[in-house]
Amino acid sequence: MKALTRKEQIEKKATALFKEKGFAATSMRDLATVLGIEAASIYSHIRSKEEILHKICFRMADEFFQALDAAEAAGTSATERLVEAIRAHVLVLTKNTEASAVFLNEWRHLSEPSHSEFLKLRDQYEERFREIIRFGVKNREFEVPDEKFAALTILSGLNWLHTWYKPNGKMSPNEIATNLSAMLLNGLKTTK
Amino acid sequence: MKALTRKEQIEKKATALFKEKGFAATSMRDLATVLGIEAASIYSHIRSKEEILHKICFRMADEFFQALDAAEAAGTSATERLVEAIRAHVLVLTKNTEASAVFLNEWRHLSEPSHSEFLKLRDQYEERFREIIRFGVKNREFEVPDEKFAALTILSGLNWLHTWYKPNGKMSPNEIATNLSAMLLNGLKTTK
DNA sequence: TTCATTTGCTAACAAATGTTAGTTTTTTAT
DNA sequence: ATAAAAAACTAACATTTGTTAGCAAATGAA
Numbered sequence: 001m002k003a004l005t006r007k008e009q010i011e012k013k014a015t016a017l018f019k020e021k022g023f024a025a026t027s028m029r030d031l032a033t034v035l036g037i038e039a040a041s042i043y044s045h046i047r048s049k050e051e052i053l054h055k056i057c058f059r060m061a062d063e064f065f066q067a068l069d070a071a072e073a074a075g076t077s078a079t080e081r082l083v084e085a086i087r088a089h090v091l092v093l094t095k096n097t098e099a100s101a102v103f104l105n106e107w108r109h110l111s112e113p114s115h116s117e118f119l120k121l122r123d124q125y126e127e128r129f130r131e132i133i134r135f136g137v138k139n140r141e142f143e144v145p146d147e148k149f150a151a152l153t154i155l156s157g158l159n160w161l162h163t164w165y166k167p168n169g170k171m172s173p174n175e176i177a178t179n180l181s182a183m184l185l186n187g188l189k190t191t192k
Numbered sequence: 193m194k195a196l197t198r199k200e201q202i203e204k205k206a207t208a209l210f211k212e213k214g215f216a217a218t219s220m221r222d223l224a225t226v227l228g229i230e231a232a233s234i235y236s237h238i239r240s241k242e243e244i245l246h247k248i249c250f251r252m253a254d255e256f257f258q259a260l261d262a263a264e265a266a267g268t269s270a271t272e273r274l275v276e277a278i279r280a281h282v283l284v285l286t287k288n289t290e291a292s293a294v295f296l297n298e299w300r301h302l303s304e305p306s307h308s309e310f311l312k313l314r315d316q317y318e319e320r321f322r323e324i325i326r327f328g329v330k331n332r333e334f335e336v337p338d339e340k341f342a343a344l345t346i347l348s349g350l351n352w353l354h355t356w357y358k359p360n361g362k363m364s365p366n367e368i369a370t371n372l373s374a375m376l377l378n379g380l381k382t383t384k
Numbered sequence: 385t386t387c388a389t390t391t392g393c394t395a396a397c398a399a400a401t402g403t404t405a406g407t408t409t410t411t412t413a414t
Numbered sequence: 415a416t417a418a419a420a421a422a423c424t425a426a427c428a429t430t431t432g433t434t435a436g437c438a439a440a441t442g443a444a
Contacts (some may be wrong), residue, residue, distance in 0.1 A: 006391070024216035025301065028432060040433075041392045049432065078379070105297065109217065123353070142380040145371040149363070153375055156311040157345050158354030163342055171341070179337040183345055187379030188273070188325070198421070232403075233422045237391060241402065 007045045008079055008115060019101040023109045053106060054114055060096070060103035061121045067092045068128055072080045078136030079185065084131060086158065086184070087177040093161050094173035101162045126151055152185055199237045202227065206244045211293040215245055215301045245298060246306055252288070252295035253313045259284045260320055270328025271377065278350065278376070279325060279369040286365035287351050293354045318343055346376055 013034045017026040019049055030169065034038040035109040046052060071088035075081035093100045107118050136142035146151040158180060171179070196204065206225045209218040220241055223360060224231040263280035267273035285292045299310050321343040328334035336342040350372060363371070 022214065022216055022300070024214055025359060027430075029430085037391085038393060039431095040394080040435095043433070044391055082380075083237030108214070128340070136380070139201050140382060143377065143382045146307055146363070148374065149368075149371060152352060152356055153349050154374065158320050158350040160344060160351065171338070175337075176341075177343060180345065183336070183342065185379045186373075187375070188274075188328070188336055188337045188342060188376045190332060219400075219401085230423060231401095232424080233402065233403095236421055314427085 009051055010042060010045055011055060015056055015098045015102055018053065018056070018106055019098045022047075023102070023106040024115065026126075050109070050111065053102070053109060056102045057107050057114075057118055058098050058121075060092075061125075061146050062117070063092050063096070064089065064125060066191050068125070069113055072128070072132075078139050079133055080139045081132050082129075082154075082185070083181045085129065086181045087153070087174070089155075090161065090177035090180060091173055092165075093158065094165050094176065097162045097167075104159055104162065119174065127154065129155060157184055195224075202234060202237055203244055203247060205293055207248055207290045210245065210248070210298055211290045215241075215294070215298040242301070243302065245294070245301060247312055248291050249299050249302065250304075252284075252291050253310070253317075255284050255288070256281065256317060257313075259318070260343065264320070264324075270324055270331050270333045273324045274321075274328065274377070275334065277321065278373045279366070281347075281350050282369040282372060283365055285350065286329070286357050286359075289354045289357055289359075296346045296351055296354065318347065321347060335363075349370045349376055 014026070014031055015030055017034065021030070028039045028042060032042055035042070068089035069087055071084035072081055074084045101133070108115070109121075110118055130147050131151050133142060133144060133147045133154075137144060137147060142150075160177070165176070202223070204224055206218070209223055209226065212218075213222070220231045220234060224234055229232070260277055263276035264273055266276045292365075298306070299314075302310055322339050323333060325336060325339045325342050329336060329339060342378035353368070357368070
C-alpha cells in the first residue's frame with residue numbers, strides 16, 4: 001500500500017461516488033463531504049469535475065489495452081487468444097470494479113472532443129475482439145452467425161461483471177475468467 | 193398508429209432523453225424544448241420528473257414479466273424454456289429500445305420506496321432464469337459452474353442489446369434471439 | 385527559524401434546477 | 415354559440431450547481 005497523493009485520494013472517492021450515484025448526480029459538495037473538506041478546496045487539486053471523469057475513463061482505457069496487448073501476444077490459436085483476452089479483460093475489471101463501472105457507464109458525460117476520442121478507443125478495442133473471432137472462423141475453430149454480433153455478445157457478457165462482483169465472493173477473478181470463457185466458448189449445453 | 197395522449201407523448205420524449213443523456217442530466221427544460229412548450233406546462237400533465245421515470249421502469253418490468261410468463265408456459269425441456277425465455281426477453285428489448293435502456297440504466301435514480309421495489313422485481317426476474325438453469329442442470333441438459341453465475345452471464349449478454357440494436361439493421365429481432373440462444377447455449381466453438 | 389509548498393478555508397458568483405401559483409388560450413362536447 | 419375541460423403561458427420561488435478569488439493554516443525542507 002503506497003501512500004496516495006491528495007489528488008489520487010480525491011479521484012478514488014470520486015470514482016466511488018460516480019459509480020454509486022452516477023457522474024451527473026454527484027455534486028462537488030457530495031464529494032467534498034466524503035473527503036471531509038469544503039467543495040471549493042477540491043479545486044486546489046483539480047481543474048474541474050469533468051477532469052476527474054476524463055482521468056478515470058482514459059486511464060481505464062489504457063489498462064484494458066495494455067492487458068489485451070499482453071494477452072494477445074500469448075496465444076497462437078484463436079481459442080487460446082480469445083481465452084487470454086477474456087482473462088485479461090476480467091482481471092482488469094475485477095481489479096478495479098469502481099473505475100470500471102464509471103468507464104462503462106459514465107463516459108457519455110465527457111464533452112467534446114474527449115467524447116469522440118473515447119468512442120474511437122472503444123471501437124478499436126472491440127475491433128480487436130472481432131479480429132480474434134474472424135481468425136477463429138477462418139480457422140474453423142469457431143462458428144458464429146456474425147463476427148460483430150459475436151464480439152459484442154462476448155463483451156456484453158463480461159461487462160456486467162462489475163455490477164455483481166464482490167472481492168470476497170466465492171470465485172476468484174481467475175476462476176471467474178475461466179468460467180466465463182467456458183460458458184462463452186462451449187455454451188451451457190452438455191452435448192451439441 | 194393510435195393517437196397518443198399528451199401525457200404519453202411527454203413520456204415518450206422523456207424516454208428518448210433519459211436514454212440519450214441520462215435521467216439526472218436531463219432537465220425539465222430540455223424536455224420542454226423537445227416538446228415545443230415551456231417547462232412549467234409539463235406540470236399540467238405529470239406530478240414530477242421522477243413520476244416519469246417510475247412509469248417507464250415499472251411498465252417495462254411488467255412487460256418483461258408478462259413476456260416471460262408466456263414464454264415459460266410454452267416449453268417442456270430446460271433448453272426449450274431457456275430459448276423461449278431468451279426470445280421473449282429479446283423481443284421486449286428490441287420492441288422498445290429506449291425504454292429498455294432507461295429501465296436498465298436509470299432505475300437507480302428512483303427514490304425510496306420505489307428503488308427497493310424495483311430491485312425486488314429485478315431479483316425475481318433473475319430468479320426465474322436461475323430456476324430454468326437449475327432445472328436444466330438436474331436434467332443433465334446443461335453443465336454450468338454455478339447457476340447464479342450462468343443466469344447473470346446470460347442476462348448480461350442480452351442486456352447490451354439496446355446499445356447497438358437498430359430497427360433497420362440486417363438482423364430481425366427474431367433472428368437476433370435465435371443467434372443469441374445459439375451462442376449462449378452452444379458457444380462459439382465448432383466442436384467440444 | 386524561515387521560507388516555500390501544500391492544503392484548506394470563507395464568501396460569493398452566475399447559472400441551472402424542479403416546481404408552484406395564477407392566468408390565458410385552445411380544444412372539445414353540448 | 416356556449417360551457418367545460420385540457421393545455422399552455424408568464425412570472426417567480428427556493429435550492430442546488432460548478433467554480434473563482436483571496437486569504438489562512440498546516441506541513442516539510444533548508
